[in-house]
Amino acid sequence: MPNVLVLPGDGIGVEITPEAVKVLEAVLKDHATKLNFEYGLIGGAAIDEVGKALPDATLAAAQAADAILLGSVGGPKWDTLPAPQRPELGGLLAIRKALGLFANIRPVKMLPMLVEASTLRTEVVKNVDLVVLRELTGGLYFGEKGRGTNPRSAFDTLVYTEEEIKRIVELGFQTAVKRRKKLCSVDKANVLESSRFWREITLEVAKNYPEVELTHMYVDNAAMQLVRLPEQFDVIVTENMFGDILTDLASMLMGSIGMISSASLNGSKGLYEPAHGSAPDIAGKNIANPLATILSGALMLRYSFGLEDEAQKIERAIERVLQEGYRTPDLAKPGDKVLGTREMGNAVVEAL
Amino acid sequence: MPNVLVLPGDGIGVEITPEAVKVLEAVLKDHATKLNFEYGLIGGAAIDEVGKALPDATLAAAQAADAILLGSVGGPKWDTLPAPQRPELGGLLAIRKALGLFANIRPVKMLPMLVEASTLRTEVVKNVDLVVLRELTGGLYFGEKGRGTNPRSAFDTLVYTEEEIKRIVELGFQTAVKRRKKLCSVDKANVLESSRFWREITLEVAKNYPEVELTHMYVDNAAMQLVRLPEQFDVIVTENMFGDILTDLASMLMGSIGMISSASLNGSKGLYEPAHGSAPDIAGKNIANPLATILSGALMLRYSFGLEDEAQKIERAIERVLQEGYRTPDLAKPGDKVLGTREMGNAVVEAL
Numbered sequence: 001m002p003n004v005l006v007l008p009g010d011g012i013g014v015e016i017t018p019e020a021v022k023v024l025e026a027v028l029k030d031h032a033t034k035l036n037f038e039y040g041l042i043g044g045a046a047i048d049e050v051g052k053a054l055p056d057a058t059l060a061a062a063q064a065a066d067a068i069l070l071g072s073v074g075g076p077k078w079d080t081l082p083a084p085q086r087p088e089l090g091g092l093l094a095i096r097k098a099l100g101l102f103a104n105i106r107p108v109k110m111l112p113m114l115v116e117a118s119t120l121r122t123e124v125v126k127n128v129d130l131v132v133l134r135e136l137t138g139g140l141y142f143g144e145k146g147r148g149t150n151p152r153s154a155f156d157t158l159v160y161t162e163e164e165i166k167r168i169v170e171l172g173f174q175t176a177v178k179r180r181k182k183l184c185s186v187d188k189a190n191v192l193e194s195s196r197f198w199r200e201i202t203l204e205v206a207k208n209y210p211e212v213e214l215t216h217m218y219v220d221n222a223a224m225q226l227v228r229l230p231e232q233f234d235v236i237v238t239e240n241m242f243g244d245i246l247t248d249l250a251s252m253l254m255g256s257i258g259m260i261s262s263a264s265l266n267g268s269k270g271l272y273e274p275a276h277g278s279a280p281d282i283a284g285k286n287i288a289n290p291l292a293t294i295l296s297g298a299l300m301l302r303y304s305f306g307l308e309d310e311a312q313k314i315e316r317a318i319e320r321v322l323q324e325g326y327r328t329p330d331l332a333k334p335g336d337k338v339l340g341t342r343e344m345g346n347a348v349v350e351a352l
Numbered sequence: 353m354p355n356v357l358v359l360p361g362d363g364i365g366v367e368i369t370p371e372a373v374k375v376l377e378a379v380l381k382d383h384a385t386k387l388n389f390e391y392g393l394i395g396g397a398a399i400d401e402v403g404k405a406l407p408d409a410t411l412a413a414a415q416a417a418d419a420i421l422l423g424s425v426g427g428p429k430w431d432t433l434p435a436p437q438r439p440e441l442g443g444l445l446a447i448r449k450a451l452g453l454f455a456n457i458r459p460v461k462m463l464p465m466l467v468e469a470s471t472l473r474t475e476v477v478k479n480v481d482l483v484v485l486r487e488l489t490g491g492l493y494f495g496e497k498g499r500g501t502n503p504r505s506a507f508d509t510l511v512y513t514e515e516e517i518k519r520i521v522e523l524g525f526q527t528a529v530k531r532r533k534k535l536c537s538v539d540k541a542n543v544l545e546s547s548r549f550w551r552e553i554t555l556e557v558a559k560n561y562p563e564v565e566l567t568h569m570y571v572d573n574a575a576m577q578l579v580r581l582p583e584q585f586d587v588i589v590t591e592n593m594f595g596d597i598l599t600d601l602a603s604m605l606m607g608s609i610g611m612i613s614s615a616s617l618n619g620s621k622g623l624y625e626p627a628h629g630s631a632p633d634i635a636g637k638n639i640a641n642p643l644a645t646i647l648s649g650a651l652m653l654r655y656s657f658g659l660e661d662e663a664q665k666i667e668r669a670i671e672r673v674l675q676e677g678y679r680t681p682d683l684a685k686p687g688d689k690v691l692g693t694r695e696m697g698n699a700v701v702e703a704l
């Protein structure tokens with residue numbers, strides 16, 4: 001029986017992960033594959049309990065697990081700690097790096113009943129169906145950083161090796177092959193040396209995928225094009241920091257980041273988490289949207305366990321619930337039937 | 353008589369700068385102040401003529417001038433040159449750095465008659481009135497960059513000194529004082545050391561501006577909020593690369609980057625240019641939108657020559673022309689009266 005390590009984390013993470021577990025159990029009720037859920041500490045919760053955002057026990061359990069389901073980390077309580085110890089750096093970035101989860105996949109596919117929730121005009125977003133592949137263990141996030149004196153200064157380093165670029169770009173091409181065969185590589189090659197290197201490697205990799213139409217776009221233009229004509233995109237591949245910005249931006253096409261799931265993969269193992277944060281302002285109120293986490297569970301079935309049918313069952317169940325007019329508060333418009341976190345989880349289970 | 357150095361550059365730059373000059377001359381026709389326009393080479397045009405994107409003569413003229421009006425640089429013709437020699441790095445970034453133009457100001461103010469041109473819903477953008485202050489001579493753009501071997505790699509350095517942060521943040525506060533007194537400093541302090549340093553300096557500077565409400569926002573969230581609820585922003589201040597991405601993104605609130613002007617200042621001198629590029633695909637066809645360049649001319653009157661009334665005259669003339677239904681193709685909807693580049697310039701002159 002495959003082991004899934006559940007790391008609820010902080011804030012709304014504690015409320016949304018149980019809903020995803022509930023849905024995963026429900027969809028596999030009559031299936032030969034069952035999942036064994038184990039639980040661990042990460043982020044602020046781990047700091048409070050054992051003094052460290054990524055406890056050794058959690059890392060060991062993650063290494064042993066077949067897949068990981070993560071809620072969210074962070075909150076004002078831990079913002080005064082030195083940065084490397086905080087939930088984000090010490091917990092989330094640390095586990096991504098320790099497990100070598102270099103590929104972050106965030107699908108953004110418009111659902112007809114959510115078109116109205118977007119701040120973009122209906123005709124602009126109604127056919128959006130794109131995937132952003134973000135490099136997750138390199139670049140500015142993990143390059144050398146520090147302070148200088150005389151004059152007082154601070155620096156971070158954006159560094160990429162050939163291998164780091166190659167593996168994520170290759171995944172970009174492979175993803176495009178299975179979709180509409182368009183890959184847009186986003187960089188800032190008119191300014192950055194690392195981007196020019198990125199472009200060179202991308203052009204080398206491209207030789208193996210003649211069936212994919214490859215384009216290059218500067219990151220400033222990409223931010224603009226995602227708002228101007230988002231339907232032009234199929235697969236976007238980019239480095240860590242650009243990907244961080246563009247995935248959040250792309251999530252707005254859907255009206256709420258509460259709908260954006262993510263998979264972070266290393267070829268053999270996957271960590272699945274919603275794209276949103278721990279939302280301390282709404283934590284503990286049973287109003288957070290659990291759908292991004294439930295959708296992350298579907299990605300787990302797809303990528304870690306090859307259960308494509310079951311993944312689609314979850315996705316279709318969510319569509320049915322939304323179709324019936326049920327919404328969490330982040331998505332609600334006048335006239336919608338507003339559900340709490342638990343109630344939304346139950347509704348998805350029922351729709352299965 | 354103040355000297356203005358005009359650097360048309362490449363592509364549509366050659367078509368839009370004469371329209372701005374025409375409008376500047378028209379608005380000062382009966383004014384005591386007259387401007388003396390000189391012309392220089394930059395970008396690809398300079399490479400073709402004298403073999404260098406920023407010729408010594410241009411730099412000397414820029415240093416001697418009271419203000420600079422720039423069109424745009426770059427084009428496919430020069431994209432095969434080594435990066436440091438290209439129009440962007442060798443011309444545009446070189447002149448920004450050589451003149452120490454550390455503050456790039458891009459105002460984004462919705463005009464009622466352009467609301468329909470935005471891809472965002474009317475109610476989301478109709479009251480947008482914000483300014484982005486982008487640091488322009490530091491960060492990833494100018495830090496050490498290079499290649500490594502074993503393994504093959506490439507790097508750029510994001511570095512900021514205290515003084516570099518202080519002067520742009522101070523300008524942010526000063527700008528906010530004259531507006532709605534809200535300053536949002538955008539960084540990625542949960543990951544970057546340079547951002548944590550940026551935040552520390554910002555908090556120090558804030559002590560001198562108790563009347564300004566200061567907030568901090570992560571860059572990924574800022575990209576999202578600009579699409580979700582852009583009216584929440586008054587003044588945004590951020591580092592070079594984040595500013596590059598966010599200003600292009602913010603321009604989309606207006607429907608076209610063809611409406612976004614910019615001023616790049618160093619305290620004593622200003623360079624004024626549209627936020628858009630050289631658009632090689634539409635160059636030479638008399639269809640480019642000259643309004644961002646004309647608006648940049650208005651910023652020149654405001655910031656370099658203290659001619660606030662004349663700046664507003666230009667801004668109001670543009671509003672009148674748009675009000676009458678005249679549009680360049682980038683902004684046109686069915687039913688609009690479409691004008692070419694020159695004709696739009698003439699229309700603004702007539703409306704003055």
Ligand SMILES: CC(C)[C@H](C(=O)O)[C@@H](O)C(=O)O
Nearest residue numbers: 088089092093244542543572
């Ligand atoms: C919390 C933060 C460190 C993280 C990141 O920047 O990667 C988050 O924004 C994300 O996108 O998962």
Ligand SMILES: CC(C)[C@H](C(=O)O)[C@@H](O)C(=O)O
Nearest residue numbers: 190191220440441444445596
């Ligand atoms: C052309 C390019 C180097 C430039 C930049 O990145 O600064 C442009 O995008 C801008 O914003 O003025």
